[in-house]
Amino acid sequence: MVLTAMLPRLLTPGSARRSASVTARNITALKPAYWLVMLGGFLEPVLYLFSIGVGVGALIGDITLPGGQVVDYAVFVAPAMLAASAMSGALSETTFNFFGKMKYWRLYEGVLATPVRPVEIAMGELTWAMMRGNVYSAAFLAIMVAMGLTTPLRALAAFPATILVGFAFGALGMAVSTTLRGWQDFDVINVGQFALFLFSGTFVPATAYPVVLRWLVEVTPLYRAVDLIRGVTTGTAGAGQAVDVVYLLALLAAGLAITGRRMERQLCR
Amino acid sequence: MTSSGYVLEYHLVNYRRTWRGSVLSSLVLPLLTVLGFGLGVGAYVNGGVDGVAYLDWIVPGLIASTAVQTALGEATWPVLSYFEWNKMYFAQASAPLRVTDILGGHLAFMAFRVLTAVAAFLLIAAAFGTLHSPWALAVPPLAVLAGLAVAAPVTAYSAFVTTDSYLAILFRFAVLPMSLFSGVFFPVESLPVALQWVAYALPLWHAVDLSRAATLGLDPGSGALFQVLYLLLWCVGGWLLASWRFRARLVV
Amino acid sequence: MTSLIHARGLVKRFDGFTAVAGIDVDVQAGEAFGFLGPNGAGKSSTMRMIGCVSPPTEGTLEILGLDPRRDGPAIRARLGVCPQTDNLDPELTVRENLTTYARFFGIPRRTARARADELLEFVQLTERADARVEPLSGGMKRRVTIARALVNEPDIVLLDEPTTGLDPQARHLVWERLFRLKKQGVTLVLTTHYMDEAEQLCDRLVVMDGGRIAAEGSPRDLIERYSTREVVELRFATEDQSAYADKLDGIAERVEVLPDRVLLYTDDGDAALAEAQGRALAPASALVRRSSLEDVFLHLTGRTLVD
CATH class of the missing domain: 3.40.50.300 (P-loop containing nucleotide triphosphate hydrolases)
Known part of the structure; x- marks a missing residue:
């Protein structure tokens, strides 16, 4: 598979240790204010769940899944919020923060003067983004169980799926970051991210869209992520979810490979 | 007041470099929301809200929310940056400008941003056929009032903190909850009573309520006057706080 | 090694x-x-x-x-x-x-x-x-x-x-x-x-x-090879320093004219300065100093190092 074919060439003995030292830097940098910011990151999907899932859900009532099951609107929206928060958590760390460290603080120029290589920085940053994101996801799944939006067993099964989603978006985010020219490009990223958030089968099933739009939506990564997690938390997973997993793994491998290569070209000129 | 005019001019000149990005965030984002929520989710809301189609019901709320977001965007990072990073306020303070000119000029620019964003949004709203009353013309001044009602106190806050982590905290713990639970997406009456009162205490709900009455042509009743006065109170209180903070930072 | x-x-x-x-x-x-x-x-x-x-x-x-x-x-x-x-x-x-x-x-x-x-x-x-x-x-x-x-x-x-x-x-x-x-x-x-x-x-x-x-080379080598032991710096109270260059002919091993001063390269700075003053040239300021790498660079490239 793509992943197993590409990674051995990128990684050498000691890579894991060196990536871990990049992750460790971020843990050292944690200061009291960031803990609050992190708590906020967890709060965000929960607020959306209550506002849209419960508040707007009261206006909507039940909704029919593509497979035919009829579920409460909150049951439909909750896994989408989880996927979206795994995405935005991974992206905020790997776009805004990563870009700042690379271009603005020139942090990586210092790191690259050590034995650490570009792809190891990428992996270390990704691991960090995931540590953060996974805490959010686990907490959100617990809330879903508490609100009766999924069963404990399904929540357990959904957790690895959210990790995969986070890793895939993290790798994508870093690859995108290496192509940015300046802070003004973040306006474009924000709009793109928001468009994904609104139209990835998150708030209404993609089947509601006109055919062409629906195809377009179904190739975007967040649609795949929502489809995967919703399949698991509603207990309707099937062959479609296998496609989602392969799609996200490919995204992860491609993102990492592109990031490593582009960082090397930009920082090791 | 001419001196604050010069300050406004500075911000306008500066804006010529960055307006493209703001068009994306203050025009494309609302448009996407109208499509995704108004039309997308609206199709699943049977019978609308209070007999009004969901799209028509949500658009005035989104307009008020956009006004507040636009004002906040300018009252947070730029203010912090002018104090902490590029120190523009200090440069202005070393010119013959008073603190009220510096603050007033920047707030005037925030009002300008709100006005243009809301005007653009109203055109979109009209194109979707969601404006049902000539009272919609009252929305722009109302939006400026609502924008300043949040921008003034938040400017004071941004002048108080020294790192942008606290701005992220403001957005996550105050702005996002306010945006999600102030009757933009669903009626506040369906919230638990205690949370309803929180919504009534914050400025956004009043802006949403007034702007909804305006675009739908509903009679807001005499309570509307108190709502306007309440928003004005936020403006004045915020102005006092902000000029106190600006003075503390700039006049030492 | x-x-x-x-x-x-x-x-x-x-x-x-x-x-x-x-x-x-x-x-x-x-x-x-x-x-x-x-x-x-x-x-x-x-x-x-x-x-x-x-x-x-x-x-x-x-x-x-x-x-x-x-x-x-x-x-x-x-x-x-x-x-x-x-x-x-x-x-x-x-x-x-x-x-x-x-x-x-x-x-x-x-x-x-x-x-x-x-x-x-x-x-x-x-x-x-x-x-x-x-x-x-x-x-x-x-x-x-x-x-x-x-x-x-x-x-x-x-x-x-x-x-x-x-x-x-x-x-x-x-x-x-x-x-x-x-x-x-x-x-x-x-x-x-x-x-x-x-x-x-x-x-x-x-x-x-x-x-x-x-x-x-070592700093000392380079100075010995590409410069003289001492340097006299003369500033004249005029826009065009080069007007004086001809009048300084023969005083030093080498004369460099810069926009704001004239440099005389010689092994005996005091003697060169005395001779310049003997020719009734009245510089606004005069300074005798030891040669430095700045002079080496000037000699090698014809340009000053920090502009």
Whole structure:
């Protein structure tokens, strides 16, 4: 598979240790204010769940899944919020923060003067983004169980799926970051991210869209992520979810490979 | 007041470099929301809200929310940056400008941003056929009032903190909850009573309520006057706080 | 003796622009070696190649007997790098900057911590160990960066413009610390466009101009070879200094006319000055000084170094 074919060439003995030292830097940098910011990151999907899932859900009532099951609107929206928060958590760390460290603080120029290589920085940053994101996801799944939006067993099964989603978006985010020219490009990223958030089968099933739009939506990564997690938390997973997993793994491998290569070209000129 | 005019001019000149990005965030984002929520989710809301189609019901709320977001965007990072990073306020303070000119000029620019964003949004709203009353013309001044009602106190806050982590905290713990639970997406009456009162205490709900009455042509009743006065109170209180903070930072 | 750094015909090109146009360099263990030249001479590009973060376009380069193209990480493990602009981590304290950096080399936490304390002592920043980096002065930040470059006990320390942008007091403090390192036997490779810095710190240096090496030797060698013992600087109270050049004919071995002054190169400055005054030339100011690397550079390239 793509992943197993590409990674051995990128990684050498000691890579894991060196990536871990990049992750460790971020843990050292944690200061009291960031803990609050992190708590906020967890709060965000929960607020959306209550506002849209419960508040707007009261206006909507039940909704029919593509497979035919009829579920409460909150049951439909909750896994989408989880996927979206795994995405935005991974992206905020790997776009805004990563870009700042690379271009603005020139942090990586210092790191690259050590034995650490570009792809190891990428992996270390990704691991960090995931540590953060996974805490959010686990907490959100617990809330879903508490609100009766999924069963404990399904929540357990959904957790690895959210990790995969986070890793895939993290790798994508870093690859995108290496192509940015300046802070003004973040306006474009924000709009793109928001468009994904609104139209990835998150708030209404993609089947509601006109055919062409629906195809377009179904190739975007967040649609795949929502489809995967919703399949698991509603207990309707099937062959479609296998496609989602392969799609996200490919995204992860491609993102990492592109990031490593582009960082090397930009920082090791 | 001419001196604050010069300050406004500075911000306008500066804006010529960055307006493209703001068009994306203050025009494309609302448009996407109208499509995704108004039309997308609206199709699943049977019978609308209070007999009004969901799209028509949500658009005035989104307009008020956009006004507040636009004002906040300018009252947070730029203010912090002018104090902490590029120190523009200090440069202005070393010119013959008073603190009220510096603050007033920047707030005037925030009002300008709100006005243009809301005007653009109203055109979109009209194109979707969601404006049902000539009272919609009252929305722009109302939006400026609502924008300043949040921008003034938040400017004071941004002048108080020294790192942008606290701005992220403001957005996550105050702005996002306010945006999600102030009757933009669903009626506040369906919230638990205690949370309803929180919504009534914050400025956004009043802006949403007034702007909804305006675009739908509903009679807001005499309570509307108190709502306007309440928003004005936020403006004045915020102005006092902000000029106190600006003075503390700039006049030492 | 084998050289720690060995370069032959080293070239660096960026999209058609040649930064380094074929240079030969050998740096021996324990020496302080300098690249001297104006901005754009190719010094920093050379340093980045030596630091194994910029692959050479052409030529051979061996560092510590290894090939940077293949053994980058292994070489960097034994280098200490102090870049031209400080790239310290603004989210960390001074001490954390050193300890997290040590971790990138795989140095155990306990050792890292002990070494950080030692190094902060060395750069005289012990009392700022727990302060954030951001509010520190330029000189302090530079000292933290130098301490960071030493955290892996490197075989070679690369310093790119170590004192550019610092005030005189801070410069002297940095020089003094670097001098101590040199005494301890650490191999220093530095770039500079300051003559006094090169004279203070370097055992041997190359003068670079336009990506090439214009001359090589110890500061004393270079001055002897390319300049005279003393220099007389004359300033005339006129727009055009060159009007006086003819009248100074024969007084000195060589006369250089600059926009704001005239330089007389001679082994006896006082005699030359006396003779100039004997010719009834009345300069607004006159100064006799010893020759410096500035004069070497002027002689080699016809230009002043700092413009």
